[in-house]
Amino acid sequence: MRVATWRRDLGRKALLAVPYAWLVLFFLLPFLIVAKISLSESRVGIPPYEPMVQADGLHVTAQGFAQLFVDDLYVGAYLNSLTIAGLATLLCLLIGYPMALAIARAREDRRGPLLMLVILPFWTSFLIRVYAWMGILKDEGLLNHLLMALGLISEPLVILNTDIAVYVGIVYSYLPFMVLPLYATLEKLDPSLLEAAADLGARPWRAFLSVTLPLSVPGIVAGSLLVFIPAVGEYVIPGLLGGGDTNMLGTALWDVFSLTRDWPGAAALAVAMLAALVVPIAVFQRLQSRLEREGER
C-alpha cells in the first residue's frame, strides 16, 4: 500500500518534471544568459561585451540599466506598449467573446468546423498575413476600393502606416488566442444552469450577466493573458503596419541592438521589459488564486 502511493508520487513527480525541465532549458537558461549580458560592460570585440570574471576581478556594471532612465524614451515606450496591448486585448475580448459563445452554443456537429475556421489562418505564415493586411489597408487597397465603390467615401482613407493599422494587425493576429480558451470554458458550462435561471424568471441578458459571464472568468483571464503578453513585445506588426511612430518596447529594443551594437544595453532593456511585465502578472495571478480560494470557502 505504502509502496504503491510512493510509486504513484514518483510517477506524478516525473511527469511534472517534464514541463519544469522544458522551462528551465528554454526559458530560464536563456533568460539568465541575457541577464548576465545586461550586467556586462560593452566593448568592441567578439563577443561585444567584457567577460564577467577576469584575472583582475569581477566586471559588472549597471550602465546598461542606467541608460534606460536617462530620459523618458523607454518609459514612454513601456507605457505606450501597455496601452496598445491593453486596448488590443480589450478589443479581442469584445470581438472574441461573442464568437466563442456562438461556437459553444452552436449545434455540436458544427462546432468542429467553426473552430477549424478560427485556427485556419495559422496554416499561413504570420508574416504573410501581416503583409496581406498591408494590401487591404493601403490607400489603393481592397478596403478603400470597396468603401469607394459603395459610395461611403470619396477620398481614400489613410489607414496604413497609422496606429489604427497597428491595432487592426494585433487584434487580427491574436484573436484566436482569445477565442480558444474562452470557447474551452464556455463549452463546459452546464446548460441546465441557464435553464434554471430562466425558470426563476431571469431574462437571457440577465442570465448571461449573472451566470455565464462570472463562470467564464477563467477563460477571460487566460485569453487576455495570451493576447496581452505577446502584444506588449510586438515588433513585426508596428514595423510593417505602423508609420514608424508607434513607440513600443519591441521596436525600441531593436533600435538599441542594431544601431549601437550595445548588447548589454539591449539586454538590459529586455530584462527590464520582462520584469515590468512578469511582476504585475505574477501579483495578479496570486491575488486571483487567493480570491478563488476565499470564494470556495
Place this chain on the structure above:
Amino acid sequence: MFARLTRFAAAAVLGMAATIAHAEERVVNVYNWSDYIAKDTLEKFTKETGIKVNYDTYGENEALEAKLLAGKSGYDVVFPSASPFFAHQVKAGVYQKLDQAKIPNAKGLSKETMASLAKVDPGNAFGVPYMIAATGIGYNVDMVKKVMPDAPTGSWAMLFDPAVASRLKSCGVSLLDTPTEAVPAMLAFQGRDPMEQTKESLDAVMGALAPLRGNYRFIHSEKYRDALASGDICVAHGYVGDLVQVRERAAKAKKPQTIAIAIPKEGAIVNIDVMAIPADAPHADEAHAFINFILRPDIVAEITNETGYANAVPAADTLVDEALSKDPVIYPPQEMQAKLYTAPPPAGLDFDRARARAWSKFKAAKK
C-alpha cells in the same frame, strides 16, 4: 572463393578511395545578401575549382553582424556593407587579413573604390569591394508633377526642405530607418561635412528633422520598395540598387508607374559591400579562391548584369550591359563620383547611443 575475395578487396579499395575523396572534398561556406549574385556563378566556380559552395543568404546587415559578433559563425566569405558595419567588425577583430598572393585578381580593382574603402579599412587589409550603390531618392514622376510641378527633384530638398516636403506629403514621402543614412544626408543638405560625427552636428540635424516628422508617411528600410512601385507613396529615400529594381517593376506593373531615381546634387553616401573572411573561417584557402574568382572581370560583369549593381572592376565595364553602364545612377559620371562618400566609421559607443536615442525619439514623435 578467390573471385569472392577479389570482389571483397575491390570493394574495400573502392570504399577507401571514396573516404579519401570525401576527406579531400573542398567546400566554402558563403553568406551573402539575398538576390545578390548571378544564377550560374556558384556552378561555374565549382566546375572550375572543384570546390563545393554552401550558400546562405541574409536580408539585413544586422543579421550578419549578430552572427559574426557572437563568434564561430562557420562562414568563410561574408558580404558586409563597408560602413559602419564592416568598419566596426574590423575593429572588433572579426576578420582575418587577406592573403593578397592568393587573390591576384584584386590588382584589377578600381583605385578610387579601394581608396574610399581604405578609410574604414586602412591598407585594404581585410576586405575587397564586391558591389557598389549610392543612397538616393526615388520618386514617381507623374505624382510629383501633379502635386509640385517645380519640385527640386535632384536635391535632398525633396526630403528635407520644409516647404517642399510639406507639399509632397500629400502623395506620400518615406525615409530610411537608419540614422547612418539620414544624418549624413541631412548634413549634406545643410551644406555641412556629411562625415561629421559630433554632438553639435547631431543636434543640428535632429533639430532640423524634428519639425519635418509629420511629412513622412513612414520610416522604414524595406517597405518603400512596394509602396513606391505601386504608387502608394511618391518620394522615397532609398538604396539605388533597390530603387533600380523598383523602377523596373513599376514600369511592368498592371498600372504602370514611371519611377525616376536621383543621386542628390549635394552629395550622397555610397555603399560598398565588401567581401571578407572571418578570422575563424574553417576554409580560408577556399575562401580566397572564391573571392579571386568573383573578381574576374567576366564573372563580376555577369553579377552586375543580373543584379543591377555596379562593380569595382574597371576591366569588366565593357562586358556590362550598356543599359546599365550608361545609367548615371548605377555608374555615376566623373563629376558625380567626386560627391559620393563612404559613410563615416562608428564614432564610439557614446556617440552611437546618443544618435540611436535621438533617432528613436524622432521616429516616435507623433505625426
